[in-house]
Amino acid sequence: MKSKKKKNTLGRREFLAGAAVTSITAPFIENDANSQQPNTLEKPSAPLPNSTQSAMEQENPDNYTKEQRAGYFIDNPGSDFMTDVVKALNIDYMAINCGSSFRGFHESILNHGGNKPEILNCVHEEQAVAMAHGYAKVSKKPMAVMFHGTVGIQHAAMAVYNAYADRVPVIVFAADHDHLDDRTSEVKWAHAAQDPLSPIRDYMKWDDYPKTLQHFAESSIRGYRLATTPPMAPIGISFGTTIQEQNIVEKNLNIPKVRKPSIPIGDLNAIDEAGKMLAEAENPVIVVDRYANSQGSVNNLIKLAELLQAPVVEQMGRMNFPNTHYLRQGAGVAAQADVILSLEVKDTWNIVNRTRDKPDLPYSKRTKPDVKIITLGMTEVIFRSNYQDMNRFFSADLSIIGDGDSSLPYLIESVSKYLTNSKKNQIKQKMITWTERFKSQKIRDIEAARYAWEASPISTGRLCLELWDLVKNKDWALLAPEKFHSRWPSRLWKIDKHYQLNGDSGGFGQGYTSPASVGAALAHKEFGRLPISIVGDGDSMYTPGVHWTSAHHQIPLLSIIHNNRGYHQELMHVQRMANWRQRGEPGSIDPGNVINKPNIDFAKVGEGLGIWTTGPITSPNQLRAALRKAIDVVENGEPALVDVITQPR
Structure with missing residues (x-):
């Protein structure tokens, strides 16, 4: 998307003078190869069920014997009670990457709970937790996440650490193949553990592995209270497949009342x-x-x-x-x-x-x-x-x-x-x-923003101030840490509402920004705000799949890729080492630090994931029109991404 119209750009001094005043006061196409396959069907390995047999399995007719019913049906699964427990916590969303170890719980949430809490379909556990992290900081209430066995827990680890280091509550549920007879394959053995949450225990506030439904209820309430009482942090509840999938046999099950304790004040x-x-x-x-x-x-x-x-x-x-x-x-x-x-x-x-x-x-x-x-x-x-x-x-x-x-x-x-x-x-x-x-x-900051105003790649000062001029009269919120674009919004925007900035990641782990921004945008959606995330190219590549989630769940978010085609902070660290050691040639520190050859086209990445995109924007004269169009898309309820080729900081 390119614009050559002069009226879409502002002169440097005209623009910055205004900023100073404000600051101080794809359709599906079938593969041709498929149509060339022989028109034959493989023989089934076993006879297909006739209509009567299918009805018996699907309609639960009365002419089953007691033994047959026990072999075919679960009338009162434990995961229905577990769903009631989670609903008692008044949790609105549960972010998951689906897994067979919690298939019972998953089904109960959908069909017993009516998809309450609402399932958020994530393509990676790290994405799921980071979404919960960003959401909690805006909504002031936790989101739940659910992991599949050993593999799901380990995928989630970095994001759990970020939330812990940022003192943000996340309710973690982790499923395990706990029973010997349930481990019917080598896959299930590989996904089982004696102590499933041990890899991430060092950065959770508390965790438990209840073996009964009543224990699950009490631990869930206890964990919620602990997670949401300062200092807040993630908590974890492990559970086996057995209590989910089998009929309830426990008597007198009850869900304790959810009463949050008072907040501790200083002496x-x-x-x-x-x-x-x-x-x-x-x-x-x-x-x-x-x-x-x-x-x-x-x-x-x-x-x-x-x-x-x-x-x-x-x-x-x-x-x-x-x-x-x-x-x-x-x-x-x-x-x-x-x-x-x-x-x-x-x-x-x-x-x-x-x-x-x-x-x-x-x-x-x-x-x-x-x-x-x-x-x-x-x-x-x-x-x-x-x-x-x-x-x-x-x-x-x-x-x-x-x-x-x-x-x-x-x-x-x-x-x-x-x-x-x-x-x-x-x-x-x-x-x-x-x-x-x-x-x-403020005057010094304005002067600093003049530097490289007409440069290509685009200066981060120009990027942030062009954006500000388009959103300053809207109800907006910035969702990404500012450090890597020189904190221009805090220097030159007008930021006076508590929800307009969302802090940093806590643990400074890469891959936080995009999913945390989607989670935060979900919380802002209720209020009709314009959520904005300026995210680095390196950080974005850790968790790009979250853009599919934003499209799938129709979460409006303006993502702007601060694309300097490198891990610039790390490049400067290596450059510092070279300076200390008085060696190296131009370009000798690039390997391992730059992201080029080939350059990543984030507009194509985002388009493939189902969101509106434009870019790469290389000229500052193209920037304003691209940002304006993206804002229109977001205000119409869809996610949008603008890929901007930028100066390093």
């Missing part, structure tokens, strides 16, 4: 002490990461920041603080802080310290030696030994364990109590300083 005395420290500070700073769960969360943080006139450093694990607010500042403000509030931050050590990626790994301090650090959140409550996602240890001056979102109103109350009138007057004077600093940073 009120400690919160009061923190409020006093912040109120008395000369230069308080707030650093925030995985804090906000709602617009109310965002508003509370604004209230605290304005009360103190404290700059907020957004680490973007969630959308926590508007990028249009003058107190949104860069990480450099920590250098002058005397008190820092670290709010639901994964890595407090790196707020205070820095180790550079140089041969001698030089260490330096980012802050004053006597700075006081307050930590508030749940990051210290859950981590494992083997997987080291807890980051480097830091001993805070005041460490408060409690959910940051639920605890913040009490902290605001405490700060208000300790602020004297003279202190309030002193604090007001800071507004001018922070406002001017905020405006200056």
Whole structure:
């Protein structure tokens, strides 16, 4: 799709000036070969059943003996009860890649449960879990996933780790050929395990392997409560084929009521002490990461920041603080802080310290030696030994364990109590300083976006700002991490609603972005929002099949491939090694890092998977028209993909 019309493009300065104002304020064809086959049929290996016999099997007639019925039919399968359990959890969706080990459960959901929860047809387990991950961050409720034996669990592993590291709830069901007599082939033996979930146990909050239906009910309720109580994380329930497929023999089965526990808040005395420290500070700073769960969360943080006139450093694990607010500042403000509030931050050590990626790994301090650090959140409550996602240890001056979102109103109350009138007057004077600093940073970002405005391959600044001009008056949501396109939306868009950014993957595993975006888009569909995902070419190739799922389930999503034809971050790592070692020639670091020869045509990939596509877009003058058409497609309820050939970052 190419456009040569000048009216579809904006001049660089005209466009950027506008951005600055906004920011600061296939039919099926039968194979011919098939028609050339001889018109013959193979003889059946056994006589086909006559009509009477077929009716006996399909219609369950009364003239069966008791023994015959037992051999042909299951009247009250255990998986019907299991379906009732899942429905009691009020789970809307279950993402699966079908497997014979859970065929009973699958059938019950469809025919006993009326496809509730709704089955999402996925072509890979990693895709299924990542969809659940993205969905939960938008909907604030978990999705269920179901795995087939040993192979399904291992396929899902990376995505489960991402969800765990991001502290996002996913309800994992995993089927197993538990009974000797059920293992009727070598395939079933290969798909069976004594402890099915052991490969992923180190990055789940809890798991169980119930052997009875009552145990399944109780463990499912327990797991749901654990998964959705901060710190949230995936939980797993294994089950065998036996309890699914056999008639129910247990008596007095019941499903416990689903009552979620209260959210833990921080110790009120400690919160009061923190409020006093912040109120008395000369230069308080707030650093925030995985804090906000709602617009109310965002508003509370604004209230605290304005009360103190404290700059907020957004680490973007969630959308926590508007990028249009003058107190949104860069990480450099920590250098002058005397008190820092670290709010639901994964890595407090790196707020205070820095180790550079140089041969001698030089260490330096980012802050004053006597700075006081307050930590508030749940990051210290859950981590494992083997997987080291807890980051480097830091001993805070005041460490408060409690959910940051639920605890913040009490902290605001405490700060208000300790602020004297003279202190309030002193604090007001800071507004001018922070406002001017905020405006200056916006101007620098605008200037940076001018660079390579007319370049081909297309600059990521041009890509993001052309897109912004088309969506700024719509109800949109960005679903992908921003790091690999230089965080242009956070730098130059207007982002003030909690659902407009969805954070990163948690574990930084490739293959997250496309399926997580489809899952998030499913949650946004209810509200009629325009979901947008800017995804790298390398990341996209891990899980391209999810585009078929989005087409199959009619999940509207605008996917934009940031196609720099390489793993650019890894290329730069290898280049750094070459620099340290003072060797190499131009192009010598390309093998293993670039994605070319042949170039991947994502438009053809997406078209083959059933979604609307255009590209590759190589000229910036083609970009606007392509994006506009794709947006129209998405607003009509279909997924669309635009393949854009870009600069590296």
